[in-house]
Amino acid sequence: MEENFKIEIISPEQIIFSGDAKAVTLPSYEGEMGILKDHISIITFLRPGILQVKKADGNSEKFFIEDGTVEFFDNILVVLSASAINLKDLSKEAIDNLNKAAQDKLSNKDISDHDRYILNHKLEAIKEIRV
Amino acid sequence: MPSLDDLKKRISSVKSTQKITKAMKMVASAKLRKAQESAEKGRPFSEKMNNIILNLSKTITDKNNAPKFLIGTGKNDIHLCVVITADRGLCGGFNTNICRKAKSYFEKILKEGKTLKIFTVGSKGHDQLKRTYGKYIIDKISYKNVKKLSFLEAEEIGKKIIKLFNDSQFDVCKIFYNKFKNVITQIPQAQQIIPIENLKKEDEKKIENFYEFEPEENEILNDLLPRNISTQIFKAFLENAASEQGSRMTAMDNATRNAGDLVDKLTITYNRSRQAAITKELIEIISGAESL
Numbered sequence: 001m002e003e004n005f006k007i008e009i010i011s012p013e014q015i016i017f018s019g020d021a022k023a024v025t026l027p028s029y030e031g032e033m034g035i036l037k038d039h040i041s042i043i044t045f046l047r048p049g050i051l052q053v054k055k056a057d058g059n060s061e062k063f064f065i066e067d068g069t070v071e072f073f074d075n076i077l078v079v080l081s082a083s084a085i086n087l088k089d090l091s092k093e094a095i096d097n098l099n100k101a102a103q104d105k106l107s108n109k110d111i112s113d114h115d116r117y118i119l120n121h122k123l124e125a126i127k128e129i130r131v
Numbered sequence: 132m133p134s135l136d137d138l139k140k141r142i143s144s145v146k147s148t149q150k151i152t153k154a155m156k157m158v159a160s161a162k163l164r165k166a167q168e169s170a171e172k173g174r175p176f177s178e179k180m181n182n183i184i185l186n187l188s189k190t191i192t193d194k195n196n197a198p199k200f201l202i203g204t205g206k207n208d209i210h211l212c213v214v215i216t217a218d219r220g221l222c223g224g225f226n227t228n229i230c231r232k233a234k235s236y237f238e239k240i241l242k243e244g245k246t247l248k249i250f251t252v253g254s255k256g257h258d259q260l261k262r263t264y265g266k267y268i269i270d271k272i273s274y275k276n277v278k279k280l281s282f283l284e285a286e287e288i289g290k291k292i293i294k295l296f297n298d299s300q301f302d303v304c305k306i307f308y309n310k311f312k313n314v315i316t317q318i319p320q321a322q323q324i325i326p327i328e329n330l331k332k333e334d335e336k337k338i339e340n341f342y343e344f345e346p347e348e349n350e351i352l353n354d355l356l357p358r359n360i361s362t363q364i365f366k367a368f369l370e371n372a373a374s375e376q377g378s379r380m381t382a383m384d385n386a387t388r389n390a391g392d393l394v395d396k397l398t399i400t401y402n403r404s405r406q407a408a409i410t411k412e413l414i415e416i417i418s419g420a421e422s423l
Contacts, residue, residue, distance in 0.1 A: 010179060012282045012365050014172040030345055043183060044345040045354065069355060071183045073342070078179050082282055 004056045005037045005075040009063060009084050016084050017063070020056040024077060026070060027051065027121070041073045046081065048122035050129065062087040064129060066122065087129060099126045135408065138401040142394060149390035155221065156383035163314065163376035170311050170373040177366040180359050184327060187352055190342060198349065200356035203326030204302045209246040211301035212236065213292065215308040215367050216256030217375045218275045223382030225309060225317065225375055226255040232319035233307045237264060248301055252288060269300075280368045282361070289361030296325060308367035309374035315381050317374035324363050327356075 004020040024035045027049025046068040053061045068081030085094075102122045105111065111119070133141075188201055214233045216226045233249075233256075240247050247267045251257040254273040261268060270291065274284055295301060304325040309317040344351055 008175070008179075010176045012173055012176045012285075012362060013169060015175060028345060040343050042343040042345065043187060043351060045351065069180075069183060069351075069358075071179070071186075073186075078183075080176060080179055080183070 003037050005035075005077060007053055007077040007079070009051075009079040009081065011080075011084055012082055016086070017053065017061065019053075021053045021077070022056060022058075023054040025052045026079070027065065027125070028070070035072060035077060037075060039072050043069070043071050045069060046079075047118055049125045050087070051079065051084070064090055064125065067118075090129070095126060095129060099123065102126070133404075135401065135404060138397060138404065142397045142401065145390050145393050145397065149387055149394065152383045152386040152390060156380055156387060159222075159376045159380040159383060163373065163380055166369070166373040166376050167311065170369040173366055173369040177362050180355075180362050184352075184355060184359055186342065187348060187355070188327065190344075190348060198352045198356055200296070200325055200360070201327055201352060204299065206302045207245070209248060209301040209303070210240050211248045211250060211292070211295065211304045212240075213250045213252060213288070213304065213306040213364070214256045214260065215306060215364075215371055216251070216253035216259075217371065218254050218273055219375075220255060221382065222375050222379035223385075225378035225382075226253075226259060228317070228319045229307050229309055230256055230259045232321060233260070234263070236305070236307075236321055237267075250292070280372065282365050285365035285368055286361045288364050289357065292325075292360055292364075293357050301325075306364065306367055308371045309378075311370050311373035311377060314377040317378055320367075320370075322363065322367070324360055327359075 007021040009017040029045040048066045051063045063084045066083035071078045106119045249268045251271045257271045305323050310320045
């Protein structure tokens with residue numbers, strides 16, 4: 001039985017990933033979300049986190065995402081994100097820089113609750129990558 | 132009648148100009164390939180973004196509470212025109228075409244008695260527009276020193292526009308840029324970004340889509356619409372970059388060919404006058420010998 005659906009991860013500069021997937025886990029705004037074939041049509045936001053694609057051939061790809069918009073419709077999942085990076089391409093230095101920037105911002109007292117929420121998730125995701 | 136020496140100088144000067152235009156053509160064609168690639172790669176993002184917004188906007192039932200970016204301020208008095216041009220010249224009609232398109236729109240706006248505000252991106256457009264429309268220009272930006280325009284620059288402009296909009300400085304915003312069709316054809320475009328242009332009729336059939344939203348529609352729209360503005364501007368950047376290189380390539384190709392024609396013509400004149408001089412000298416010698 002066909003259980004795959006199409007997924008496209010698109011940044012303003014290029015198509016980062018395009019292919020068939022069995023399942024996708026994405027860090028949606030209000031919590032982790034798993035998407036399988038025939039999911040209800042949905043539009044949602046992403047918070048910083050790791051987007052995992054289980055490809056049709058059984059292998060997985062992971063992407064670090066800072067923000068973005070997701071649309072699922074008619075078994076096509078479109079992820080629009082200006083900051084999606086494949087974990088394989090993310091160097092240790094880049095992770096450290098991200099970590100530092102996020103921590104610096106978090107130590108600033110003037111930020112809103114919303115920013116704090118986003119930054120905390122970012123740090124969590126970075127921690128997860130490091131493991 | 133120019134002297135032989137003058138002709139010689141002219142020929143060599145045209146030849147060196149030809150060398151320059153040829154080199155510029157080569158550079159443009161190399162850059163074009165890259166720019167074209169990124170323009171084509173960038174298209175899906177803005178298209179998908181637009182699609183999502185169209186789908187979202189259809190589901191909004193309470194038009195009065197919808198975000199202002201979507202439906203506008205309800206007025207149509209102040210028009211902001213963002214004219215995006217190149218920072219460099221020598222690219223044929225590229226900058227002129229955008230400006231012409233923009234100017235005809237300006238005239239229309241002014242004739243209707245509405246207020247016009249102009250925001251120029253790129254120095255060439257500013258140069259062309261400042262003479263006639265100088266008093267309408269409220270802001271200008273030039274990225275002469277930036278090698279490659281990235282999303283960050285687009286965001287910077289997007290934020291400026293959003294700020295102006297939130298300060299209710301304008302009601303309608305249009306961007307002007309060249310859409311890259313192919314190397315010889317670039318189409319000047321006027322795209323309305325605030326409020327978002329009305330949905331096309333053919334999209335109506337999709338109206339039964341049911342979407343689940345997380346968080347609420349309005350919240351999503353409030354976040355998405357400002358982002359969409361930057362996205363559309365970035366798209367304009369990419370299209371413009373490809374168009375500029377394409378336009379420069381054709382312009383420089385033509386210039387090289389014209390220079391070649393000119394060199395041919397000048398060489399013929401040069402040879403003719405050289406022969407004429409020789410004949411004249413011969414006649415002088417012969418008639419001198421005869422008179423002896």
